[in-house]
Amino acid sequence: MKVMIVGAGKLGTKLAEAMVLEDIDVTVIDNNPKKLERFNEQVDCLTVEANGIDIKTLKGLGIESYNLLVACTDSDETNTIICTLAKKLGCKGTIARIRNPEYKEQLDFIKKEMGIDEVVNPDLATSHVIETYLLNSYSFYSGDFADGRIQMVDFNIGGSDEFVGKKLKELNNFDRLLIAAISRQGQIIIPYGETVLEAFDTIYVIGKKTDIDKLGNILKDNASNRKVEKVMILGGSNISIYLARRLRALGISVTIVEQDKVRCQELTEILNDVLIIHGDGTDIHLLEEEQLKTMDAFVGITGFDEENLLMALMAKYSGVPKAIAKISRPNYNKIIDKLGIDAAFNPVFITASHILKLIRGGKVVSVSLLIGGDGEVTELIVGKGVPIIGKPLEELKLPKGIIIGAIVHDNEVIIPNGKTIIHENDRIIVFCLTEDLPTLRSFIRPQKGGLFSVFNRHKDN
Numbered sequence: 001m002k003v004m005i006v007g008a009g010k011l012g013t014k015l016a017e018a019m020v021l022e023d024i025d026v027t028v029i030d031n032n033p034k035k036l037e038r039f040n041e042q043v044d045c046l047t048v049e050a051n052g053i054d055i056k057t058l059k060g061l062g063i064e065s066y067n068l069l070v071a072c073t074d075s076d077e078t079n080t081i082i083c084t085l086a087k088k089l090g091c092k093g094t095i096a097r098i099r100n101p102e103y104k105e106q107l108d109f110i111k112k113e114m115g116i117d118e119v120v121n122p123d124l125a126t127s128h129v130i131e132t133y134l135l136n137s138y139s140f141y142s143g144d145f146a147d148g149r150i151q152m153v154d155f156n157i158g159g160s161d162e163f164v165g166k167k168l169k170e171l172n173n174f175d176r177l178l179i180a181a182i183s184r185q186g187q188i189i190i191p192y193g194e195t196v197l198e199a200f201d202t203i204y205v206i207g208k209k210t211d212i213d214k215l216g217n218i219l220k221d222n223a224s225n226r227k228v229e230k231v232m233i234l235g236g237s238n239i240s241i242y243l244a245r246r247l248r249a250l251g252i253s254v255t256i257v258e259q260d261k262v263r264c265q266e267l268t269e270i271l272n273d274v275l276i277i278h279g280d281g282t283d284i285h286l287l288e289e290e291q292l293k294t295m296d297a298f299v300g301i302t303g304f305d306e307e308n309l310l311m312a313l314m315a316k317y318s319g320v321p322k323a324i325a326k327i328s329r330p331n332y333n334k335i336i337d338k339l340g341i342d343a344a345f346n347p348v349f350i351t352a353s354h355i356l357k358l359i360r361g362g363k364v365v366s367v368s369l370l371i372g373g374d375g376e377v378t379e380l381i382v383g384k385g386v387p388i389i390g391k392p393l394e395e396l397k398l399p400k401g402i403i404i405g406a407i408v409h410d411n412e413v414i415i416p417n418g419k420t421i422i423h424e425n426d427r428i429i430v431f432c433l434t435e436d437l438p439t440l441r442s443f444i445r446p447q448k449g450g451l452f453s454v455f456n457r458h459k460d461n
Helices: 010-021 033-042 055-060 076-088 101-114 122-135 209-219 238-249 261-270 284-289 305-317 330-339 347-360 434-443 451-460
Strands: 002-006 025-030 046-049 068-071 094-097 118-120 141-145 150-156 178-184 187-189 202-208 230-234 253-258 275-278 297-300 322-326 343-345 364-369 375-381 402-409 412-414 427-433
Touching (some): 002 076, 010 025, 010 033, 010 434, 055 076, 068 076, 076 094, 076 101, 094 347, 101 238, 122 238, 122 343, 150 209, 178 402, 202 209, 202 402, 230 238, 230 305, 238 253, 238 261, 253 261, 261 275, 284 305, 297 305, 305 322, 305 330, 347 375, 375 434
Parallel strands (some): 002 025, 002 068, 025 046, 068 094, 230 253, 230 297, 253 275, 297 322
Antiparallel strands (some): 141 150, 150 202, 364 375, 402 412
């Protein structure tokens, strides 16, 4: 399996890291030598300093032998052209990163006419994740699996006596739930019953939706009971546009604070039912004048992680029930748990998760990279002939870095134990440390029907 990635930025690097672990033959192209130098410090794969839009470069690398090309340069137009050229030159499949909101309504036309198989939009995907979080009735983040029947939630325990210093097996109200992972100082831990929780750990809990809802009712405070009706967004980015449009469609009042005057004028034309404030969003006095304390949620979406984190923290201290920050630098992961904000989202991880799902095939329903990128949650359907079928989990001898968090068998949700047996066509949710991904693949082999198998059938014909 061969993949070409054009663009050695954050998304290209994260994708290459994941693919190399899965024994995929990866080639990365970028015309910026400094980017390639940083890339080579993190990932061991073939890199080429060249322009990905150059036909000679693509031909010279044998683009016709590649299963997939992912175009993730900084330019939507360049990504589109690269995918078109690659497809014309014989590449089996192409994925383009396209972020401009103006193209959102034209994506189907662009894909059909330009020969692009999939389009990923990090800004749109991130806005969807933030929207889902804002609409939750509790103050921690959740993700849905098995068509909503299974939920995973993560929340920071802070200094709570209910959690700190206790072993997992000693916790109350977790009888029908599974703590599948712990984030501690930016590192992901796959725990067991004797694991002792420490202050500011973030725990990932999985269970039936009804049981997760009960846990939410126990853990949430009075402030987080408030329905989200007023949201303040810091920064007028594309994510802000997507999010504001969706929130307004749901009848939620939105205020955007943006420092650039020209951008404010653009936002006013695009979002005629959103209050646009021209000013320095890091000025707490300005935010207080704009009624920050009356907001139900604050979202920091500027291009600077530091501003997003600091102002989300200030909003939290001002009494805003939900404070969210967009981050892109992985080196901030170790401090997020201790800051006290409610959630932090990384567009790179969100986008990479979607692309990895496409790469792994039709039996993989979803992939979610955990914050920090050191682990992931994968939902998949167990195919015929997979080695884990028919054996109790305790006999599989899975590494400590792999845990099966939930199973859907004959439409019944099961939180498994050592005696649980997996059957063909079961839907399972697996937590896995990144370093154990190769081992996971040996237990659960990809089945035909995914994006790559389609391309390979074309090749065989």
